[in-house]
Amino acid sequence: MKPLTFTLVAEPPERLDLSPLTPERLAGMERRDIEKIQIGMSKHGSKVGDIFRIAGNDPLDIVFEGGSTRLDRLAEGMRGGSVRVVGNAGAQAGRAMRGGKLTIEGNAGPHAGSCMRGGRLEIMGNAGDHLGAPLAGELAGMNGGVLIVRGKAGAFAADRMRRGLIAVLKGSGDNAGSRMIAGTLVVAGGTGEMPGYLMRRGSILLDRAPKSLSSSFVECGAPESVFAAVVDRHLIAEGILKRPLLGKAPQKYGGDNAVLGMGEVLFPR
Amino acid sequence: MPNVSVNGITVDDTFAEAFGMRATAIIITAPNRKWARQAAVTMTGFATSVIGCGCEAAIDVELPPSATPDGRPGCRVMILAMRTDELQKQLLTRVGQCVLTSPGSACFAGLEGSAELKLGSALRYFGDGWQISKKIGGRHFWRVPVMDGEFLCEATTGLTKGAVGGGNFFVMAESSAKALVASEAAVAAIGLVPGAIVPFPGGIARSGSKIGGKYKGMIASANEAYAPTLRGVVRSELGPDINAVLEIVIDGETNDAVAAAMKAGIKAVIELGPKKGAVRISAGNYGGKLGKFIYSLKDMLP
Numbered sequence: 001m002k003p004l005t006f007t008l009v010a011e012p013p014e015r016l017d018l019s020p021l022t023p024e025r026l027a028g029m030e031r032r033d034i035e036k037i038q039i040g041m042s043k044h045g046s047k048v049g050d051i052f053r054i055a056g057n058d059p060l061d062i063v064f065e066g067g068s069t070r071l072d073r074l075a076e077g078m079r080g081g082s083v084r085v086v087g088n089a090g091a092q093a094g095r096a097m098r099g100g101k102l103t104i105e106g107n108a109g110p111h112a113g114s115c116m117r118g119g120r121l122e123i124m125g126n127a128g129d130h131l132g133a134p135l136a137g138e139l140a141g142m143n144g145g146v147l148i149v150r151g152k153a154g155a156f157a158a159d160r161m162r163r164g165l166i167a168v169l170k171g172s173g174d175n176a177g178s179r180m181i182a183g184t185l186v187v188a189g190g191t192g193e194m195p196g197y198l199m200r201r202g203s204i205l206l207d208r209a210p211k212s213l214s215s216s217f218v219e220c221g222a223p224e225s226v227f228a229a230v231v232d233r234h235l236i237a238e239g240i241l242k243r244p245l246l247g248k249a250p251q252k253y254g255g256d257n258a259v260l261g262m263g264e265v266l267f268p269r
Numbered sequence: 270m271p272n273v274s275v276n277g278i279t280v281d282d283t284f285a286e287a288f289g290m291r292a293t294a295i296i297i298t299a300p301n302r303k304w305a306r307q308a309a310v311t312m313t314g315f316a317t318s319v320i321g322c323g324c325e326a327a328i329d330v331e332l333p334p335s336a337t338p339d340g341r342p343g344c345r346v347m348i349l350a351m352r353t354d355e356l357q358k359q360l361l362t363r364v365g366q367c368v369l370t371s372p373g374s375a376c377f378a379g380l381e382g383s384a385e386l387k388l389g390s391a392l393r394y395f396g397d398g399w400q401i402s403k404k405i406g407g408r409h410f411w412r413v414p415v416m417d418g419e420f421l422c423e424a425t426t427g428l429t430k431g432a433v434g435g436g437n438f439f440v441m442a443e444s445s446a447k448a449l450v451a452s453e454a455a456v457a458a459i460g461l462v463p464g465a466i467v468p469f470p471g472g473i474a475r476s477g478s479k480i481g482g483k484y485k486g487m488i489a490s491a492n493e494a495y496a497p498t499l500r501g502v503v504r505s506e507l508g509p510d511i512n513a514v515l516e517i518v519i520d521g522e523t524n525d526a527v528a529a530a531m532k533a534g535i536k537a538v539i540e541l542g543p544k545k546g547a548v549r550i551s552a553g554n555y556g557g558k559l560g561k562f563i564y565s566l567k568d569m570l571p
Contacts, residue, residue, distance in 0.1 A: 163404070184403070203403070221417030224300070226375040227403065227410070229339040230421065234406045262401070 001058035008066030008087070012051050014042040015090065019073040021048070023081030025057040041072075068218065075102045078119065091128070094121040097145070110154065111135065113147040116164070116178045122148045129154035129173065132166050140181060142166060148240055155192065158185040158252050161202065177204040180263060186235065188245060199256050199263035205231065206267040207245050213265065217255030222269055224249045273567065276539050279549040280566050285437045285531065286554035287562040289347045290319075291356045292432030292522055294379030296330065297368055297461050298343035302331070308374045309344035312367035315385050316348070316359075317469045318518075320478075320489055324350040324359040325434060325520050327466035329379075338377045339421070345379050347466045349434050349520050356428070357386050365392050369413070375421040378408075380522070382427030386422075389413075389422030429522060436519035436527035439477070439495065440538055442551040446512035449473070451546030452515040455534035462520035465530035467533075477516040477553060492553075510548055524562055532565055536571040 004026065016039045018028075026034060048054070056063075060164045065073070067087020074093040075083040080100040080117075083119035085093075088106035095114040097268035102121045102190030110128035113121045114135060127149045127200040132142035133156055141160035148167045149157075168176075171189035178194075181203035185269035187195070188207040194214050196204050235241040250266040271388035273280050297312075299305035309328045316326035326348040337343040348363070350356035368374050369392060377386065389411035393400040393418075396413040402424075403410045440455065442448035456472030459465060482490030493499045494506040495514045507514070517534055523525035538547050552566055 092427070118379075165405075181401075201401070203401075224373070225418060226298070226339050226341075226414050226421040227419060229341070230405060233338070233340055238406065262402075264400075 001061075002056035003054045003061040003063045003084075004054070005063045005065055006052035008064070008068065009051065009053055012040075012046065012068055012070045014040045014044045014046060014069045015072055016046065016051065017041050017073050018071055019076035021062065022075055022078040023060050023062060024077075024079055026062070029059070031057075033216060042125065052070075065088070067104075069107075069109055072109070074101075074104075078102065083254075088125070089123075089212070091143070093123075094119075094147075096122050105221065107151070108149075112149075113145075113166075115141060115143060116145045116147065117143045118145040120146045120148070122150070124150045126151035126170075127153045127168075128156070129156055130159060131157040131168070131172075132161055133157070133159035151209050153187075153188070157187075157203065158204075161185065167235065169174070169241070177202065177263075180204070184231070186231075186240075186245060188241065195209060196256055196263055198259050200260035201262040203263070204265045205245055205250075209251070209267050210265060213253060214256055214258065216258040216261075217253045217265065218257060220252040220254040222249050222251045225266075228266065273570070275570055277543040278539055278547055279571060281549070281551040282449075283552050283566060284397070284554055284557065285435070285552035285564040285566070286557055286560035287433050287435035287437075287527060287564065288351075288560050289430070289435040289562070290351060290432045291353050292349040292380070292429050292520070293356060293360060293426055294345055294346060294347045294522070295339060295364065295368075295380070295426050296343050296345050296377040296379040297371075298332075298337045298339050298341040298375045298377070299371065300341060300373040302342040304371065304373055305342045305344050306331070308368045308371035309346050310527075311371065312363040313346060313348075313468070314367075316349075317474070319349075319351055319434070323355055324363075325466075325468040326359075327468045327472075327520075328362070329364045329466055330460075330463055339375055341375075347379075347464075347520070347522065349432055349466075349468075353384075353386075353428060359400040360386055360388065360389065360426075361391050364388065365395070369395065369415070369420050369422075372417055372469075376423065378423045378426035380427035380429060384428045385425040386428050388424060388426045390412065390424040392420075392422055393502050405465040407553055428458075431524070432520065432522055433524050433527045434520045435560065436521065436531055436562070436570075437477075437553050438517055438531060438535060438566065439549075439553065440515045440517065440547045441507070441511045441551060442513050442547045443510055445555075447546050448515045450512035451538045451541050452517060454537040454541050454546065455517050457477065458533040458537035459517070459519065459530045461525065462533050462554070463549075464526035466522060467517060467530075469518055472517060474516040474518055480555065485494050503517075506551070516553065527562070528564060531569045532571070535566070535569050539571060 040046030174192035
């Protein structure tokens with residue numbers, strides 16, 4: 001079987017909700033039925049057939065040829081299979097995904113990987129604000145899985161994260177890991193102001209000292225750390241990083257003591 | 270088949286009889302080889318026989334930094350017991366008292382088995398609320414604060430019900446010095462076999478036993494048929510040329526591991542030859558009715 005390919009014919013005239021186009025929801029559907037799915041979010045009410053040219057037939061291997069910042073909610077809630085976007089994605093790409101693999105070869109908009117619970121989301125370019133974070137009103141952000149951003153991430157990456165791993169390789173905006181409940185956030189390339197702001201538990205692992213920390217973080221020494229060695233080796237083995245991030249004895253700051261105070265910010269000395 | 274002679278050493282036409290056991294394994298790492306060994310040796314102390322120690326344990330193999338989860342030198346330690354609950358208890362008390370306490374140590378699962386035993390998920394309570402749970406790549410670790418930093422310990426390790434305890438052979442020589450040299454050669458060879466351990470002191474037992482005894486409550490007692498000083502007064506198994514018998518007891522993760530270890534050990538004794546080492550090799554059994562596993566010496570010859 002050949003990958004089920006959606007080729008973008010022209011720039012969409014409106015924002016699109018692509019959440020129906022996941023491996024689970026397309027399984028067993030005929031091409032003409034797929035073409036009739038409404039995805040437009042304005043009065044245009046575009047259907048799949050108006051926006052994309054469809055080829056291939058394997059719903060477990062979906063490819064979007066050509067991207068746009070108007071392609072929202074890509075692969076939302078997917079549980080298995082693979083979705084690849086050759087281009088940019090809009091808001092909420094991979095939101096609430098539970099399994100499978102989503103690859104975005106361009107940039108992703110805000111709330112990429114929001115509340116994901118499993119699977120692997122890899123963004124080759126940059127990600128917008130609120131990476132992995134909850135939408136307004138939701139209590140927890142990312143809850144499992146692996147989220148990799150090869151470029152930069154915006155502000156509030158890993159906000160309210162609870163479980164899983166987020167790795168941002170070319171720096172993040174302000175307040176990375178804010179309000180973290182648990183989980184692991186890796187940022188190489190520098191963070192903005194006050195990473196870990198109001199974090200309860202969890203680990204923020206950096207490749208350099210943060211330029212600022214909330215004053216309710218406290219210095220906690222730099223003993224030799226087997227955890228750092230295990231994480232470094234894991235990141236390299238997974239192809240996320242090429243060289244160790246933390247080294248043998250990273251500096252630890254504990255916080256945020258304005259809340260529970262059991263989180264940590266680690267970086268090489 | 271009568272006894273055979275290989276390289277001048279008589280090999281009895283008999284067999285070793287072994288039992289099914291439960292086994293687990295862990296990998297202990299430390300900043301250097303010395304301290305990895307120290308933690309492993311300490312936790313496998315007083316673990317020669319289930320008769321009196323609750324479990325049988327020893328270092329299986331030493332691991333180079335490239336083969337451990339944290340890139341530091343390590344040891345793989347195997348622990349065997351008759352029952353799962355006893356194995357769980359021994360694992361936790363030994364790791365808690367001997368590995369957690371050892372400077373710079375960390376502890377990882379060393380076996381994927383049919384079931385799991387608690388490791389860090391029980392020892393974490395030492396952290397008194399400051400322990401940290403971390404899942405890295407599908408593996409669950411606990412980080413427990415200690416006075417030189419953190420004790421990293423995997424949450425669980427595996428259990429196998431297919432382990433074998435009590436594979437053995439006797440090294441019989443003209444003098445105790447020669448018996449010891451031959452036994453040491455056997456132990457060194459078995460050390461290279463993965464999945465098999467020799468839990469007695471230095472891998473060697475000199476007080477091989479029979480089941481029961483004349484005194485009430487004795488589970489095991491002197492094996493007088495193999496005691497050279499009783500050669501004249503009991504029905505002895507020893508000829509006039511034997512003055513020392515040492516037993517190599519082998520436990521393995523699998524039937525195959527025990528067989529491989531017996532082969533390696535017997536090969537080493539035979540290659541050493543009768544002048545420097547043993548003149549005869551035999552094995553211990555209970556008539557073949559009690560143990561599930563039988564290792565015929567003639568199948569173990571090099």
